[in-house]
Amino acid sequence: MRVVLNVIWLIFGGLWLAIGYFLAALVCFVLIITIPFGFASLRIASYALWPFGRTIVAKPGDRPGALIGNIIWVVLFGWWLALGHLVSAAAMAITIIGIPLALADLKMIPVSLVPLGKEIVPVDGKPVEYARS
Template structure:
């Protein structure tokens, strides 16, 4: 079932969302000082291509720099990427088949707003530290 959902996701929105994250990563790499944001954006781009079967968890340990970085990210790119997720979720929710895809899209909004300090892992490895799971 995950394979079918991932294929439908890829065709009807996942590719465009991943391209948005890749654009954000490219801009971050060009600006040099924002390279950590670029790596976070690349991780999320891979997640946006194939989300079912993976989940988002908090990285262990204190991360004081992640808070400052996340605030900067929200201002620069996070809001626009979250708007992309909301727009795509609305379009996907129009059909009955698209409702699970719309829910998955909405679950990606927190990581699109605050990607630093998060990790994307297979659902089987998530054991108790789940932030927002996509079944």
């Protein structure tokens, strides 16, 4: 069922969402000082491509740099992204088929709001190399 939901998600918005996050990552890499934001954007892009069957967890340990970076991220980008995901989820929830997609969109709000210090992992506990960064 996850594969079917992921394919539907990919067709109805996941691909464009991932492309947007990927382009944002490229801009962050070009600006050099925002490279940590670029890596965070790439993590979100991979999550946007295939969200069903994966979840977001906090990385262990104290991360003062992540805290400062997340504050900057929320002020500049995070609240816009969270608002966009919220509006998109409301639009997807109009149809019965779109309800699981809307829930996946809502699941992306925490990582789009504060992405630094987060990790995207599989739900079933199987290790996936590309999910760790």
